[in-house]
Amino acid sequence: MTKPLPDNLPLQVVERHGFGNYRHAMQALYRPERLQDILTLPEQMASVPLLACGLGNSYGDAAFNTGGVLASTERINRxxxxxxxxxxxxxxxxxxxxxxxxxxxxxxxxxxxxxxxxxxxxxxxxxxxxxxxxxxxxxxxxxxxxxxxxxxxxxxxxxxxxxxxxxxxxxxxxxxxxxxxxxxxxxxxxxxPGMTAANRSIPFQGVPALLEHIAEVQAQPGTTHLVAWLDLLNQREASGYVIASSLENGPQDQSIWDDKKAPPLGLIAPFFNRWSNKAFNLAFSMKHRSQPSSKADLRSFLFPWDALPNWNLLYGRKGFVEYQCCLPFEGAQVSLARVLDYVLANKQKFPAYFAAIKRVRDGAGMLSFPINGFSALFDFPVSDGLWAFLDQLDEIVIAAGGRVYLAKDGRVSAQAYHRMYPRIEEWQRVRSTYDPRNLFASDMARRLNLVSKNG
Ligand SMILES: Cc1cc2nc3c(=O)[nH]c(=O)nc-3n(C[C@H](O)[C@H](O)[C@H](O)COP(=O)(O)OP(=O)(O)OC[C@H]3O[C@@H](n4cnc5c(N)ncnc54)[C@H](O)[C@@H]3O)c2cc1C
Structure with a gap:
C-alpha cells in the first residue's frame, strides 16, 4: 500500500533513470539547499522510506526510492x-x-x-x-x-x-x-605525482599472457595505474592491450577543469551498433600497436568519461548493462577464462561493445565490491534474452567465489546476491542496530532483500 508522503516538504515528482538507461522510475525528489533542512527528515518521514542520493550516476536502481522520498545532497556541497x-x-x-x-x-x-x-x-x-x-x-x-x-x-x-x-x-x-x-x-x-599521465600499451593474446603482463606491470616501480582493454568483438580469443600508466610532471593547465559542452551523442545512436563498435575496436587496436607510448593530461586520464558525460545515450532507448564482476586472485586464470569464454561464445547474440579488466584488492567496507583479484567489466546493449544470459554469467561468477558490482547493477536476483556477498548477515545486523525502524531503503535494497520489503 502506498504511504502518504510528508506534505510539508517541497517535493518534485520526477522521472529518474539509472546511467544504464534501462531502469526508470517516478521519484519524489527533495533537493534541500542547507544541511539544516536534511536534519529533520527522519522525524518528518513517519513510516515513509527515505534514501539519500548524490548525482544519480549509479547505473541501475541504487538511487531510486519508489514510494518514498529521495533526498539529494547535490546542493549540500561545502x-x-x-x-x-x-x-x-x-x-x-x-x-x-x-x-x-x-x-x-x-x-x-x-x-x-x-x-x-x-x-x-x-x-x-x-x-x-x-x-x-x-x-x-x-x-x-x-x-x-x-x-x-x-x-x-x-x-x-x-x-x-x-x-x-x-x-x-x-x-x-x-x-x-x-x-x-x-x-x-x-x-x-x-x-x-604529476599532472601528465605517461601510458604504455602492451599487447596480449589469451588469459595467461594477460595475467602475466598485469603482474609484470604491477611490479614495475613508478606504475601507478593499470587497466587491460579487450576486443571481444573481432577476436576468437580474449586479446587486447594492458595499459600501464605513471603520473609525471607536466604543464599545470587549470583550464582542464573547465566544463565543456557535451556533444550531441543521441543523434548518432542509430549508427552505434555491433559493426561500428567492431570498426572502433580495430582502429583502437591499430592506434595502440602503432603508438605504444602516449601522454594524456590529468583530467582526460583520470576521468575519461568527462569528455563524453552523456555517452550512455549512444545505446539508444533500451539502454545498456555495464556488467562488472570481481574474481578472486586464487584460480583467476581458470575463472577469468570461463567468464571470457562465455562472453565470447555468445558474442553474436550479446556482443560486449566495451570490455576492461583491472587488478583490485580487498575493499574497506563490509559490502565493498573489490576482493583481492581481478575486476572484469563488459558493456552489453539491452536486447531480448539478455537477462537470462546475465543470470547464467552470475552463476559462473558465483561458482568462482566472485561477485557483481551493485553500482553498475539493476538486475541481479536477491538469491544470487546473497551468495556473492558473504558478509551480508553481519552487515544486516549492524544496519538494524542503527536503523531499527527500517527508515532507509531503496528500490535496489528491496529487490535484493537487503531491507524488509516494507522499508
Ligand atoms: C561514467 C561513469 C563512470 C564510473 N566510473 C566508476 C569507476 O571508475 N569506479 C567505480 O567504482 N564506480 C564508477 N562509477 C559508478 C559511480 O562512481 C557510483 O555509482 C557512485 O555511487 C555514483 O555517485 P553519485 O553521487 O552519482 O550517487 P548516486 O548514484 O545518486 O547514489 C549512489 C548510492 O550512494 C548512496 N548515497 C549517495 N549519497 C549519499 C549520502 N550522502 N549518504 C548515504 N548514501 C548516499 C545512494 O543512496 C545510492 O545507494 C561510474 C559511473 C559512471 C556514470
Whole structure:
C-alpha cells in the first residue's frame, strides 16, 4: 500500500533513470539547499522510506526510492576545512570529486581513488566504496576516508571512524545509503605525482599472457595505474592491450577543469551498433600497436568519461548493462577464462561493445565490491534474452567465489546476491542496530532483500 508522503516538504515528482538507461522510475525528489533542512527528515518521514542520493550516476536502481522520498545532497556541497599538515579535507557529502580535484590538484594533492567520471559526490563514492585503475596499489575510496558524520534513523548525528562506532563506519562504506545519511566526510588526500599521465600499451593474446603482463606491470616501480582493454568483438580469443600508466610532471593547465559542452551523442545512436563498435575496436587496436607510448593530461586520464558525460545515450532507448564482476586472485586464470569464454561464445547474440579488466584488492567496507583479484567489466546493449544470459554469467561468477558490482547493477536476483556477498548477515545486523525502524531503503535494497520489503 502506498504511504502518504510528508506534505510539508517541497517535493518534485520526477522521472529518474539509472546511467544504464534501462531502469526508470517516478521519484519524489527533495533537493534541500542547507544541511539544516536534511536534519529533520527522519522525524518528518513517519513510516515513509527515505534514501539519500548524490548525482544519480549509479547505473541501475541504487538511487531510486519508489514510494518514498529521495533526498539529494547535490546542493549540500561545502568544503568545510583543510588541515595542510595531514592533507585532510572535511567536506559535505554533496561535494564532487571534480570540486576536490579542481581545488587541490594545483596544490599537488589528489583523491587517491577516483571514478571514471568526475561529477560524482563524495557521499556516492563512500556509499559504493568506489575504486579506480590504481586499486591494487592504494585501495578504494573507503581507505582514504578517516571519518564520517552520519544522520541516523532516530534523528541523531554521530561521528564514525575506524576508532569510534567502527561497525557503523564499515557498514556505511559500500552500504548503499542503508545505514543513514552521510552528512560530512573527512578524507585524506595523497600527493599527486604529476599532472601528465605517461601510458604504455602492451599487447596480449589469451588469459595467461594477460595475467602475466598485469603482474609484470604491477611490479614495475613508478606504475601507478593499470587497466587491460579487450576486443571481444573481432577476436576468437580474449586479446587486447594492458595499459600501464605513471603520473609525471607536466604543464599545470587549470583550464582542464573547465566544463565543456557535451556533444550531441543521441543523434548518432542509430549508427552505434555491433559493426561500428567492431570498426572502433580495430582502429583502437591499430592506434595502440602503432603508438605504444602516449601522454594524456590529468583530467582526460583520470576521468575519461568527462569528455563524453552523456555517452550512455549512444545505446539508444533500451539502454545498456555495464556488467562488472570481481574474481578472486586464487584460480583467476581458470575463472577469468570461463567468464571470457562465455562472453565470447555468445558474442553474436550479446556482443560486449566495451570490455576492461583491472587488478583490485580487498575493499574497506563490509559490502565493498573489490576482493583481492581481478575486476572484469563488459558493456552489453539491452536486447531480448539478455537477462537470462546475465543470470547464467552470475552463476559462473558465483561458482568462482566472485561477485557483481551493485553500482553498475539493476538486475541481479536477491538469491544470487546473497551468495556473492558473504558478509551480508553481519552487515544486516549492524544496519538494524542503527536503523531499527527500517527508515532507509531503496528500490535496489528491496529487490535484493537487503531491507524488509516494507522499508
Ligand atoms: C561514467 C561513469 C563512470 C564510473 N566510473 C566508476 C569507476 O571508475 N569506479 C567505480 O567504482 N564506480 C564508477 N562509477 C559508478 C559511480 O562512481 C557510483 O555509482 C557512485 O555511487 C555514483 O555517485 P553519485 O553521487 O552519482 O550517487 P548516486 O548514484 O545518486 O547514489 C549512489 C548510492 O550512494 C548512496 N548515497 C549517495 N549519497 C549519499 C549520502 N550522502 N549518504 C548515504 N548514501 C548516499 C545512494 O543512496 C545510492 O545507494 C561510474 C559511473 C559512471 C556514470
Amino acid at each position: 568544503m568545510l576545512s583543510f588541515d595542510p599538515e595531514r592533507s585532510v579535507l572535511r567536506a559535505e557529502a554533496g561535494v564532487t570529486v571534480l570540486d576536490v580535484m579542481r581545488a587541490f590538484a594545483p596544490r599537488g594533492l589528489t583523491l587517491p581513488a577516483t571514478p571514471g567520471l568526475s561529477k560524482i559526490t563524495l557521499g556516492g563514492c563512500a556509499a559504493f566504496d568506489i575504486h579506480s585503475k590504481n586499486h591494487w596499489l592504494v585501495g578504494g575510496f573507503g581507505e582514504s576516508v578517516l571519518g564520517m558524520q552520519m544522520l541516523l534513523a532516530d534523528g541523531s548525528r554521530i561521528e564514525c571512524s575506524r576508532q569510534h562506532n567502527a561497525d557503523l563506519f564499515h557498514a556505511t562504506l559500500g552500504g548503499m545509503g542503508m545505514t543513514g545519511i552521510i552528512l560530512e566526510l573527512e578524507v585524506a588526500l595523497h600527493p599527486l
